[in-house]
Amino acid sequence: MAVSPLDLLDLDALLTDEERDVRALARRVVDDRVRPHIAGWYERGEVPVRDLALEFGKLGLLGMHLTGYGCAGASAVAYGLACLELEAADSGVRSLVSVQGSLAMYAIWKYGSEDQKQQWLPGMAAGELIGCFGLTEPDHGSDPGNMATRARRDGDDWILTGGKMWITNAPVADVAVIWARTDEGVAGFAVPTSSPGFSAREVKLKLSLRASATGEITLDDVRVPESARLPDARGLKAPLSCLTEARFGIIWGALGAARDCLDTALAYAGSREQFGRPIAGFQLTQAKLADMALELQKGYLLALHLGRRHDEVGLRPEQVSVGKLNNVREAIKIARECRTILGANGISGEYPVLRHANNLESVLTYEGTSEIHQLVIGQKLTGLNAFGG
Incomplete structure (x- = not known):
């Protein structure tokens, strides 16, 4: 009996009921409000940001990991799972939520005055303000x-x-x-x-x-x-801390894009016949699928570990760099490999795979390129600063 990639290790057993509920909520709104339209939005280069923000705000997905001011106060893991489901639909949709909650709202929540928080955060949490x-x-x-x-x-x-x-x-x-x-x-x-x-x-x-x-x-x-002026934001450390917060969501989100590609490739390989049988029955195809499922599960376990650490003691920047570097790098490899399984159909907008691959090209470089994250990790390992060298 075939199983989905993340079911190979029964990873759901590592989640709480509340975390599974948040995931189901995010998946439901994505299925209802995003998936039926996303190919057209991508083709036309447009997205109804305000409509989506209001929808996400009603469900408590904006700034959901923050407390007070209309924010849900959810755990880091729950927020990560929501990012995974959002990016399984499209990286641009997850970016909308990440920038709103983990960059703009977080900056005001962390460094703003009480008046600034009252002025902006409730409306942003509701999706009424962008x-x-x-x-x-x-x-x-x-x-x-x-x-x-x-x-x-x-x-x-x-x-x-x-x-x-x-x-x-x-x-x-x-x-x-x-x-x-x-x-x-x-x-x-x-x-x-x-x-x-x-x-x-x-x-x-x-x-x-x-x-x-x-x-x-x-x-x-x-x-x-x-x-x-944000009164508590002093020096470059303030905006960089906001980026660290946002990168955590990317660690999870990239897995969503990879999972959607792999699910698509599995379904396609099971129905596409060549030489008289489904291509899923060929050894080379199964080797690709097995390797991709392995990397997806490893990335998920890494994200979950970082999420638990985030909730318990917080994360250091180099820990977030490990997650972003690994998960985005592997996600884009998975997207490209899945494209090969779909053959010519892999470039069609009727399937999400090349759209995910194209999006991940941006995710690979925004909020810290792979090279920057390598240097962050390298500096922690060696104690030597190689930036600008």
């Missing part, structure tokens, strides 16, 4: 410490000048968490996108993450009051 996270710049991706965006004091206000690139949710956001260099170091600001001088141009001609709203932000002398 947030984005402005750190990456056109010329400063992996080296945010040299960001060109500046914030200078002008009386009781701040003037922000510069630009950000590849910012998820930016074209539709109500608030942008902007990181800028000041005379005192890096600072964060919760900037209403309606502020004069703030503009967000949607990035077009993407071949990856097409079902995601991606923007380029321009800050043309944007004036914000002192009350917009």
Whole structure:
């Protein structure tokens, strides 16, 4: 009797009833609201961000691992399982939730004033307000410490000048968490996108993450009051801690894309006949399937271990780097291998495999390239800093 890849080791036995319930909830909303439409959204390069945000907000999926302000206060593992199910539909949909909850909301929740939390978080948790996270710049991706965006004091206000690139949710956001260099170091600001001088141009001609709203932000002398500055965000450590939080969701999400590819390949191989029998019955096909199932389970066990550690004592950045490096790298290998099993049909939008592979090309490099994570791990192993060397 055939079983699904994650059933080989009875991994469900490692989850609590509450975690399984959260997973089922996320899977249900994905099946109802995303899967029937995702191929068309991807083809057209559009996604109904606000409609999805409201739907996810009703179910408590936005900022679900945060506490208070309308957030669900779920465990890290439960949040990870939700990310897995969301990305099993599409990486762009998971990115919407990750950026909203683990970057924009987390930055305000962790570093904001009580007034800022009350102003933004309840609406963001409900999906009524959309947030984005402005750190990456056109010329400063992996080296945010040299960001060109500046914030200078002008009386009781701040003037922000510069630009950000590849910012998820930016074209539709109500608030942008902007990181800028000041005379005192890096600072964060919760900037209403309606502020004069703030503009967000949607990035077009993407071949990856097409079902995601991606923007380029321009800050043309944007004036914000002192009350917009995140008071507890001091130095580059603040935005990097937000990235560490978001990368945890990617560790789980990439597994969802891999699982969906493998499930598709298994179903296809069982029904596609060549030389008088299903291709699933050929040794070479079974070897591919076995190797992919093995890597999927290893990645799942890694994600679950990191999730339990997150809930118990928290995670160190290098631990998150291990998870992101391994799981995204293996997920994209699985997607590419599954494409070979589907043959020519593997490039068709009727199947999700090449869409996942294309999306994972972005996931592989955003929020830390593989090379950056290798250097983070290498520095921890050797005690030597190789960045910039």
